[in-house]
Amino acid sequence: MEIVKELKTYTEDNTNGVKIWFKAARVIDFPENGGACVKYKGLQIAVFNFSRRKEWYACQNLCPHKMQMVLSRGMIGSTTGEPKVACPFHKKTFSLQTGNCLNAEEENISIFPVKVEDGFVYIGFTR
């Protein structure tokens, strides 16, 4: 639960506020059009490789519906162009652009900026 609380205190991030670019893993370690979970300090971050769009997104790994650490295992896709992830448990979907829950009244999730350099994936944190 500690991790949960810490995650909750994270505010929505943008690249300007990033203080730390955390080198997470190699691009080739990630599945295509899918996600994996990155450990950063006490946090679990779900990182998604949208290979079709050549885009990357990151969000908290915790699904706020039943407080399960699983979003990285969810299927990704889009709705009217907006990238999203579906929680494997009950298929609650969340926008990876805004963190909003798209198909239910769940809390928003935290999202994080991602950049790719020299074959490595970096996630941006404010601390």
Add this chain to the structure above:
Amino acid sequence: MKKCTYNYVINLDSLLKSFAMQRVIVVGNGMVGYKFCEKLIARSREYEIIVYGEEPRPAYDRVHLSSFFSGSNADDLLLASRAWYVENNIELYTSELVTSINREEKTVTTHLGKTDHYDCLVLATGSSAFVPPIEGVERNGVFVYRTIEDLHQITEYSKGAKVAAVMGGGLLGLEAAKALMDLGLKTHVIEFSPRLMPRQIDEDGSQVLAHKLTQLGISIHTNKGTRKVEGNGKLEKLEFTDGTSLSIDMLVISAGIRPRDELAKASGLCVHARGGIVIDENTRTSDPAIYAIGEAAVYNNTVFGLVAPGYEMAEVAARQFTGDSSKTFNGFDMSTKLKLIGVDVASFGDAFGDALGSVPIIIHDRRNGIYKRINISEDGKLLLGGILIGDASQYNLFHQMVVNRIPLPAQPESLIFGRGEADEGAGLKSLPETAQICACENISKGDLVFHISEKNVTTLDGLKENTKACTGCGGCTPMVNDILKLTLESLGHTVKKTLCEHFEYTRQELFDLIKVKKIKTYDSLLNVQGKGDGCEVCKPAVASLLASIWNEPITHQPTIQDTNDRYLANIQKGGTYSVVPRIAGGEITPEKLMAIGRIASKYNLYTKITGGQRIDMFGARVDQLPEIWEELINEGFESGHAYGKALRTIKSCVGSTWCRYGVQDSVSYAIFIENRYKGLRAPHKLKGAVSGCIRECAEAQSKDFGIIATEKGWNLYVCGNGGSRPQHARLLVNDVDTETCTRLIDRFLMFYIQTADPLTRTATWLNKMEGGLEYLREVIVNDSLGIGDQLEKNMTELIAHYECEWKKVVESKELRSQFSHFINSDETDSTLSFVEMRGQKYPANWKSSPQQ
């Protein structure tokens, strides 16, 4: 800093406004109190709304309280979160009870001593459970069934109890009985009157219902008056007026409701002699500044103990606040349909045939537990009311026929003889525009048709959003859906079940496209036939199609699979997985049993026997899965595909090899069939069974395909289903030899795989099939379409491509590496937590969201 200023501005703004705004205080935050707020803000923003609720949480769905026991948590039941009240500028005070009203000063005072001024007051104080004055009801272990707190107490107390009784066999009492049953208690229902649900159903209907409930393990005692609740401190037994007694550990009283009118009474409002705040047709009490709605109110000497009339009163009251008196409350049709413990019960119109000259037509089918009664007018022209038990699928239609006085067909008995479902569409067409479809939200057929034809709403979700239909009890959903389909069709829309926004094709069309164009991957299908990036609907659907057509290992495209297929295991509460090796036909050697025991013990897995005669091992971390499977495979096991929309198990009884009654070797045939179709992926999971004789111990008639031995060979049944809507399998062909039987199953399964919609079980597939079983028999047995050979050939190809998915993973370093929680660390998920029960581990319960 910026944010603070912003908040301040909003507050100041609302403060200024409030000088001009009228203050409405709503006393009570139950379902009806909440509905009033919702209706008022939808009509006017000119009021300042303040709500006092005595319970600790915002209004929740009391109608579905018993779902709390089957896994829902308190938050799931909330009608709206606290955030909703904030967003709509409604001040909500929970855990704060209004204790007095000063009508001269127009103030209320709460138990905290706070005084608040109102311009208008709405009393939505609801009702409390009536506890009859029986000696000993104050004992420990006696509960009422009304609030979430009651449920918490019942749950807590039940842990030390084995046998429970519910006093009261009415609607709520039977709900409570279900809850107790869900808690694992032996449950009795005690009813004072000679029948169950005396207000809704008649004697014969009650017998059918009682019989069904008895089959489910609930003991029913009617005609029982309770004299005394006996015990030493806590309750031990009930003593009845007939001299008998019943030993129990806990008692839940559900003997009716009493309107909460004490506040109204103390402030001098007019209350009814038998309880309840008297209101007029505008829901106004004897004080023109005070309204009363819901179960606390009495209109025309009647308390309305259902949610729909409460919502209707909320609507009338909300309109009053905007000066709209066009709608009044004039009593309410108490017709009702519900599913009690899995048994449909409906009662509508003049259910008991009280009207002069009313003629009942009754079907009483004891074998199938179905009772249908319709009361028709003396001249045979109109339906007046009726009762449906066991099958209430025609309720909506019948109810509308009563309300709208739709003329009966020439042979009114045809309404209840036969299945009658085919007529439903025709019935809908004849409904007038004014026919009320959603009783909770009072939505007419005309409202729905208007939104569909004028506002271009073309989906069920769209209708829900725009009209709020189906958002109350949900009972009207099938009818709303049918109206949507009919209206769209009448507008010339082709109603096509496309997969999702990314593919404008049906599953069957995609099946053909994939096959003809020889498409092997999701990405190439999306490139050629779809658009966008896909989603959680089309990805697994296409994955299933690809597997059903090419049967290539699903591990080649892990990210389009549902999580269970992606990790080749079943995700469980807490995020760990369960592992099910195949035990074909349920036959296993002692050595293999010991191997499972050893492996489960080594990895500390919870073990349980499944319904399909195999063993499920729960609680494996994702990184442990390959190791566990490596050991299982070394012991000679292979994947059981419990994670896939695929063939699961073929259950069997021991048959002629051991059983003195058996006429065929059911185990050998079950093992043969299970090995033949293992790994076969389909639109939904597939289950089968083989019974060795007519006694049917393998329960083959509840399976997608079931085989029952006869003296001459096998009878093949198809399209049965257990689950939430059980359906018996239908006899496709009888007395066929083993080879023919297998060939017909090949055809049947392949035909299902090629033509069913995604996530449709065989039972539903058959129910929707034009021509039904006769047509299916023509295609499969008599080969009327000439596709029999092709279907068999397709099946042979699929069988030839079978590989154990887990064996491939275990042998591949690359595939194994995908089974880790973190991509950048070998650590495991530190948030996993378990509790112990009966000597095994269980996942800790769902955590609730910290916000609420």
